Amino acid sequence: MTPPPTLDPDWTPEAVVFDCDGTLIDSEQHWQRARAIVLRAFGHAPDEEFAQRAKGLHYRDCGVLMAELVGEPDHAEEMTHQLLSTFRALVAREPVSTRGARELVRTLERVAPLAVASNCPEDVVRFSLESVNLHRHFRHIVVPDDRIRPKPHPDTYAEAARRLGVPGGRALAVEDSVNGMKAAVAAGLRVVGVGPRPAPEGTALADLWVTSLDDPALMAWARSRPTAAGARTDLPGAPTGDAADAKVPRPGGPSSQDPAGAS
Template sequence: MTRIPALDPDWTPEAVVFDCDGTLIDSEQHWQRARAIVLRAFGHAPDEEFAQRAKGLHYRDCGALMAELVGAPEHTEDMTQQLLSAFRSLVAREAVTTPGARELVWTLQRVAPLAVASNCPEDVVRFSLESVDLLKYVRHIVVPDDSIRPKPHPDTYAEAVRRLGVPGSNALAFEDSVNGMKAAVAAGLRVVGLGPRPATQDADLAELWVDSLDDPALVDWAASRPTARAGRPETPAGDTADAKVPRPGGPTRQDPAGTS
């Protein structure tokens, strides 16, 4: 079956779901530093193999991976909490968007309702988005809980489109990790992959690969989508939306290298 490309000029998504870390927020650098801080406290330094294994993992799974690496499974919970604490501190000091994220969000929120599906704790996602003035554009934030499994399970994306009232096949996901792409595809969404196109079969997870969200073809496609005719529906209690929002401004990381 031929999959319709995400940039098909005849297709407009009825909903858009963004990953947060590494996709909207340049936070992978913070996760890398946080992992290094914790591992060095246990006498280890992360290498490239560990970085690839940790990329896109739920933070609790990452804590378990670090405990395995240092040969101390009994410290899994302690390392997990240290990791999260270090990450929160780093984000609080410097939260910036990835290149093109701010402009793409502003463009697409005029086309379709937006949600964020993340493996991070909800308060971290909200804080990160608010720090870069993007929270007001997001209708729903979905993170793992007792009933929602983390990526690569499809639950976060499936729940996001459910809350937006749209079938997965009518929604578009933006992801920078293979685990996240697997989750989105399993939930039926079309995917734009952010970062270098893999040489493996993982390349087929995304229908379009871009180096950054300011990719000219992606920007042109988004700008050519028709603006939604209907006004935004009322936002459920506890979620975020603002029907009257100005064009965004704020800190953006300029160098696209190193996002994940």
């Protein structure tokens, strides 16, 4: 019987790059609801096959996919805007971190500098992290732009490792989607996959697969890593206990021009 994949106990990452949606923020439920709302407005109900195809896609690619699904390719831009606006509204209403995210982030912050690599717009990533008091732990947020292609291209992970000052091969990625894992592997990072296991070809991309970030094996590995020189070992003024888990209201509330927020 093939032993389950695991992280090398003798290896310590010099940088850790997290995905945001579905990995740190329990937002896949919001994306699913947003996609369903937009598709139903066009007379189409999403199915499980569509949900799997859409997971981890850049939101613009998802808009194109939805337009093709309803047979209205000329409406891709409109559906993309509706998708993003609806998602923003849902996240603003109910931000929540994933199980174990807070503890794993705090533990790995003592080991190596952290960044986020996401396919979402930067303002959405920033707001999502701020909503659950995680933003302050990350030195960089990397998202697609004119020169950085979205996942599954390696650009976001490669750029995050570069900004943290290490080659991809000395960094660890934490991801929940197959597209994201493909991006991380292509950039040379080792990978922790999180969430329900995908098809075998997806699972094979990860050095370790866990159902949630509070997995005992993952946490034991993280806690056993040596503390890096100059690492942040405390958070002056940061809330602790129940206060650390409190949701942060969105500053100023949603914009009147864009009442829904972003992803």
